[in-house]
Amino acid sequence: MSDFAKKVYPLLEKAEGKQIQIFPHARVDGDCVGTAVALAAALGKLDLDASVILECEIPPRLAFMQVPDSMLTVISEDNQEEIIKKQGVAFAVDCSEGSRMGGAQAIFDQAATKVVIDHHVSSNMESEYTYVQARSASCAELMYLFLRELESISGKTLLDRFIADCLMVGIQSDSGKFSYENTKASTFRIAADLMELGANVTDNAYHLFDETSEGKVLLHGQALSGMKLYADGRIAITKITRAMMEQTRAPEGAADGVVNVLRDIDSVLAAFVIRENEDGVLRVNCRTKVGFDAAAFAQTFGGGGHHRAAGFNSKDMSIDEFEKTIVERATAYLEQE
Secondary structure (H helix, E strand, O other), X not given: OHHHHHHHHHHHHOOOOOEEEEEOOOOOOHHHHHHXXXXXXXXXXXXXOEEEEEOOOOOHHHHHHOOOHHHEEEOOOOOHHHHHHHEEEEXXXXXXXXXXXXXXXXXXXXXXXXXXXXXXXXXXXXXXXXEEOOOOOOHHHHHHHHHHHHHHHHOOOOOOHHHHHHHHHHHHHHHOOOOOOOOOHHHHHHHHHHHHOOOOHHHHXXXXXXXXXXXXXXXXXXXXXXXXXXXXXXXXXXEEOHHHHHHHOOOOOOOOOHHHHXXXXXXXXXXXXXXXXOOOXXXXXXXXXXXXXXXXXXXXXXXXXXXXEEEEEEOOOOHHHHHHHHHHHHHHHHHHO
């Protein structure tokens, strides 16, 4: 990370008069928001104009992070040209490929200078300035290391309580409250430093994993009752349709967590949840155990992610056809192992 930071820092120094734009993936989660906002806040302390560029507003489930509106730019038809006009260095964070940025990709692609910080094993973002560590539990951990290096290079203190809390949200989100197998000793060392800076582990964990709503509980009930098992119980799959979302009045993001329940069934090696979006795209969350590489499987559908958590999409099939295809390919995958 030291050599990477030394290469990137001169780019920041030359960015005076331009905006440093930070691009997380679409359908944001705690890790990409925490990482992106922490970087924007730190760059502000270096007297640099930085903004997180988003396809949509941060969802209510992450409102507890209390991110100032001044750090965010939500893309609209009216502001795209202005965003591009301001553009200096563009950072892609926690984003394995440009297509995962959704509507923000077209703006990111315009940048003359791109910097990539990511932890996805399937990352294929191309840039002269790329730092990818797939062994890291979260992108927030990599951002922590990057910001510590910037402190050393600039001679300025960058990390404060707000930044520490943002990074802690990212770590807790992608490590499953420090319970996933991607959690390393280094994860705890970084988390300890962030706690000393004031990060609130308890409140973060509640909002990320425990806080719920009536609509979410009803949606989970329907999704779990519709679960199907295949391949002698090693594959679990369920569907969440728009009709289910409307019937239960579940908020966006309410489907999160269903796939983890399926994965936790003792016989299951691979769990899938197919979600039907308003735009007609079918999005799949995949969670697996040892013996099934989620990232490798997702790549067969043009997706990607981590060894135990990945995702992919489809626009060309009905939800029932997509379910059948996933089961067939997952069963064949297991037979090859």
